Amino acid sequence: MRCRKCGEKAVINMRQHRLSLCKQHYLEWLPNHILxxxxxxxxxxxHDRVLVAVSGGKDSLALWDILWxxxxxxxxxxxxxxxxxxxxxxxxxxxxxxxxxNQRNLTLHIADVKRDYGESIPEISVRTxxxxxxxxxxxxxxxxHMMNQFAVNxxxxxxxxxxxxxxxxxxxxxxxxxxxxxxLARGEPVLPSKPGFIKKVKPLCRTYEREAAAYxxxxxxxxxRDECPxxxxxxxxxxxxxxxxxxxxxxxxxLRFYLNYLTAIAQGAFPTRQESAQQLAQQRCPQCGQPTNTxxxxxxxxxxxxx
Amino acid sequence: MGETNxxxxxxxxxxxxxxxxxxxxxxxxxxxxxSAHLAVRSGELITDDEIIKPGDLIELISVSSGG
Numbered sequence: 001m002r003c004r005k006c007g008e009k010a011v012i013n014m015r016q017h018r019l020s021l022c023k024q025h026y027l028e029w030l031p032n033h034i035l036x037x038x039x040x041x042x043x044x045x046x047h048d049r050v051l052v053a054v055s056g057g058k059d060s061l062a063l064w065d066i067l068w069x070x071x072x073x074x075x076x077x078x079x080x081x082x083x084x085x086x087x088x089x090x091x092x093x094x095x096x097x098x099x100x101x102n103q104r105n106l107t108l109h110i111a112d113v114k115r116d117y118g119e120s121i122p123e124i125s126v127r128t129x130x131x132x133x134x135x136x137x138x139x140x141x142x143x144x145h146m147m148n149q150f151a152v153n154x155x156x157x158x159x160x161x162x163x164x165x166x167x168x169x170x171x172x173x174x175x176x177x178x179x180x181x182x183x184l185a186r187g188e189p190v191l192p193s194k195p196g197f198i199k200k201v202k203p204l205c206r207t208y209e210r211e212a213a214a215y216x217x218x219x220x221x222x223x224x225r226d227e228c229p230x231x232x233x234x235x236x237x238x239x240x241x242x243x244x245x246x247x248x249x250x251x252x253x254x255l256r257f258y259l260n261y262l263t264a265i266a267q268g269a270f271p272t273r274q275e276s277a278q279q280l281a282q283q284r285c286p287q288c289g290q291p292t293n294t295x296x297x298x299x300x301x302x303x304x305x306x307x
Numbered sequence: 308m309g310e311t312n313x314x315x316x317x318x319x320x321x322x323x324x325x326x327x328x329x330x331x332x333x334x335x336x337x338x339x340x341x342s343a344h345l346a347v348r349s350g351e352l353i354t355d356d357e358i359i360k361p362g363d364l365i366e367l368i369s370v371s372s373g374g
Contacts (some may be wrong), residue, residue: 011352213370244342
């Protein structure tokens with residue numbers, strides 16, 4: 001297979017775009033593609049302070065590298081979840097993130113769940129019903145809370161997460177099967193800021209997982225390749241497996257699914273962001289001060305409330 | 308392994324496969340998703356239409372993550 005731009009040997013074939021590219025042209029194409037989306041969805045500008053949520057995996061490090069190359073003012077934020085077991089998952093992930101930042105002279109802020117709240121994710125998982133039944137949901141709740149709090153306190157303009165197209169399509173499929181209208185309203189590339197909540201954006205929302213991985217490999221970015229031991233049987237992986245099968249038979253399935261969903265949102269198929277926002281953020285958690293609609297402690301603070 | 312065979316390396320496991328066929332066919336024969344993996348031969352990313360040569364060692368990198 002040959003690069004469509006120069007005729008050299010291709011390193012990647014993106015069947016959904018009917019586009020194969022060599023190393024040089026792929027490393028030019030992806031950052032340009034991301035930059036166009038940042039502008040199209042008005043995610044942020046060169047004047048903004050951008051906080052990048054970094055996990056040490058391929059997506060977040062590839063994205064941070066792209067934003068750095070494009071000249072945006074970025075800082076990274078890593079949360080050590082204390083998931084270690086046999087493969088030292090969290091500590092090794094942190095090392096990849098830290099090495100990446102050091103090599104580029106970038107600032108990486110590190111939070112630690114156990115240090116800051118007294119228990120690691122595995123310890124909280126054992127103690128709580130939510131953790132025993134849905135450890136990934138628990139982890140997501142904790143990460144969202146800590147990222148938002150750090151970004152708000154640090155007065156950043158925007159929080160960037162590295163959700164890729166496969167993530168978005170899997171979440172969309174899960175929420176569609178459950179007809180979770182409230183969650184279906186939150187899948188857009190940009191979640192605007194509102195009182196107590198930082199603006200959140202997903203520049204990789206139209207980038208396939210394999211494209212982010214290819215970029216990381218071609219840029220010689222060392223990233224955490226082992227999977228989180230808690231995610232092996234996760235629902236998201238289950239849906240991704242089927243989406244990949246459909247993608248194999250019908251290239252572009254995942255992209256069409258997501259883009260048509262964005263069209264449906266624009267046509268008013270789901271509750272608007274304003275309606276969703278009104279449901280949320282009615283009150284503040286008396287402990288951490290973050291918005292909540294529980295009428296008392298927020299879901300995060302409830303995890304640590306042992307009264 | 309016969310000299311007409313090649314090896315796919317996936318998550319530290321070696322899988323013997325036929326050579327002189329396209330990589331995507333070898334992956335399909337071994338129930339490995341093309342959409343969920345990238346292939347590296349001799350340190351270079353390759354596309355799934357590449358013909359596998361006898362004795363090739365091809366590392367397959369899973370790109371699927373999530374939780």
